[in-house]
Amino acid sequence: MSExxxxxxxxxxxxxxxFLILLGLLKNKKIVQYYLLTKFARRNDDHAFIQAYERLLWLLAYVGWQRKDGETLREYAGRIDKQYDSTEMLHLTTEYxxxxxxxxxxxxSWIEQKNHWMSLVRKIDS
Known part of the structure; x- marks a missing residue:
């Protein structure tokens, strides 16, 4: 008999x-959060702030806090700050x-705002 x-x-x-391991990692929000924190904690270049802010917007959408149609960045920042009882998103948005x-x-810009960014990322979905 042949096999x-x-x-x-x-x-x-x-x-x-x-693929299943990668899918599991991407669906675990804590792993994504940890990855972003470690990636940007070491950065101090001119482009770090813009990239970190855009990753923050992505992370917020990823956990369910998408910007609404027609919502300005400041309005969005106010809504996020209200949700997390902070003023960090407004500080970051003003700088952006x-x-x-x-x-x-x-x-x-990044050096001054890094603590606001890291604090807010830590609060997301915790």
Missing amino acids: WRLPFGPWILSGLIS EKIMYGGQVSTS
Whole structure:
């Protein structure tokens, strides 16, 4: 009697297991939160603030706090700050608007706002 074998079976099985592990990691909000905190904690370059702010917006949407249609960033920041009983999102949004609309990119933006960003990321979904 001959054995039935699936061509590339071990590779398919390995790929499927890897996919399921990755899916589990991405669905675990604490892992995503930890990844973002460690990624941006070491950064001190000119572009860190913009990237961190955009990742924060993504993280908020990821946990269910999407911006509403027609909602300005300041309105959104107010809603987030109300939810988390803080003023951190407004501080971050004000700095983001200075950079985006005033062209004031500097390393000091991130250095000054890093604590607000990290504190808010830690509060999300905790």
